[in-house]
Amino acid sequence: MKQAFLTALVCSTICSLGAPLKVKGLRTESATNPIGVSNSPRLSWQLDSEERGNFQRAYEILAATTQEKLDEEKADLWATKKQQGAAKLLVSWQGKPLKKGQKVHWKVRVWDKQDRPSGWSKIATFVVGEQAKLLKPGRISGFESSSEKLNQLYRQSIANLEKRLDAFTEGDVAALGDGSAVHRSARAFLYHFDSVPHLTEWLRLMDSEITKDNFFPIYPGAQTTAPVSSDSGVLVTHPLWWMSGDAQPTRSRWDAYEGHIIAREAQDTLLKGTKWGGIADSENVAAEFIDLCYLGFSCRLILELALPAVQPQKAIRFQVYASRIRKSFERQFVNKDGSLKSKSQTGHVLALRSAVLNPEQKAKVLADLIALVTKNGSKVGPIGAHFLPGVLSLTGNQDLALKSLTSLNAEEQKNYTESGIAEWLMTFVAGIDTIAPGFNQVIISPRIPSNDSLSWVRAYHDSPTGQISVYWKKLSPDSALKAEVMIPTGALSRVILPIRKNQKITESGNEIADAKGVEIIERKDGKVSLITQSGKYSFLIK
Missing domain, CATH: 2.60.420.10 (Maltose phosphorylase, domain 3)
Structure with a gap:
């Protein structure tokens, strides 16, 4: 009886302490078992624990030329020994130099907050090569609700995203759409599909075809440039960094997207907004209005990118641009009472999201937008559809956002399913987002x-x-x-x-x-x- 009591007490104590961490989800350069990574790859893993507040105190990585050597813990490529720290995202390779075509097998174990070791993870692999081979992206999300209309929007949006990603994976470089479409869908891609490698490759292709005047093309392989689509070389960079946690592209690509914005200013030295690249009036908004808003939006994002890119001094240029853009926008498109001259819903949401208004103007434009949507429902095209739900949710008008989105006809619904509505469902309806x-x-x-x-x-x-x-x-x-x-x-x-x-x-x-x-x-x-x-x-x- 006494022995049984002691056994139960020991078991109870062990259970109260919780089990050690488990290591899972090994990835190289944000991909599972990739083929074609650099000879200095970065490794990541995830943790699992039944215990609240548990965390990694230390880790150990073993890498070998064969699985057999790794099974025997004969790490002939890299053996970190026990390393103190919580690093588990994009840990830089510090092992032996790697050669093109070399296949590497690796595994990880960690120590938890009580310094208890985990078991070894399953073995992962990567192959060194000059260019990554894209794999079909897996799904990384799920969403359902009491509203069949929202569920339908989700399913249709997922089908649209998947179709584009699959075609891009198969080699159709234009399959994701022009830059405007990719920008509108970027966060949705990242929320719902294992698409970091795909958007990274898309940006690499955009960089490879920058014009002699430093403009991005409207999409990889295109011979033309235009506002919004060309600006996506900046606009897509931000969500890719924010959602993946990978700051390296913000640094390696700084010259490319900084050069694009400088070229935009050189083309429009008065920062008035211009008709260029074939842009036309759209969604009852003047082309100059759209051009200036997206230039303001790009400047706002590049200011945020300056921190991970380690370019704080160069950010000053874009603060000056942003101030000039606001003043120019006010002169051209804002009435004395702070309202917009445009009566378009798209114009209102674009102005609200593009850092072109002062606080007093924002309050007036928001009030006018709410009145427009309350009276008419959602009356936007693809540009407005990308911004409208988020603007309403951010400003405490979720009831109105839901009413407008559950009252769409088939054509209106298509604008939303092709413009990133699946992002809004995760961020503002489910409420999942990141602070860092x-x-x-x-x-x-x-x-x-x-x-x-x-x-x-x-x-x-x-x-x-x-x-x-x-x-x-x-x-x-x-x-x-x-x-x-x-x-x-x-x-x-x-x-x-x-x-x-x-x-x-x-x-x-x-x-x-x-x-x-x-x-x-x-x-x-x-x-x-x-x-x-x-x-x-x-x-x-x-």
């Missing part, structure tokens, strides 16, 4: 409608750090809300949920003060904001 590059710091902030247009959502995204999942459900009739989230091992998150004055929030039946790995940092304006460590959490607000 590569999802090391996750934000879970679903915009939950105040009406009955949407009662539940279930979604997941396999990020570079690991899988993030969300399930939220409105519990009638007392306006209660259930939210279950999973944060990848080694990551932190901020969770933001709606809450009323008379409501309280618990986690797995416990007061937040008594729950492990989570704390409230703010409660105001009808929202509660929490910080969590990694792990699974079940919140109830009632």
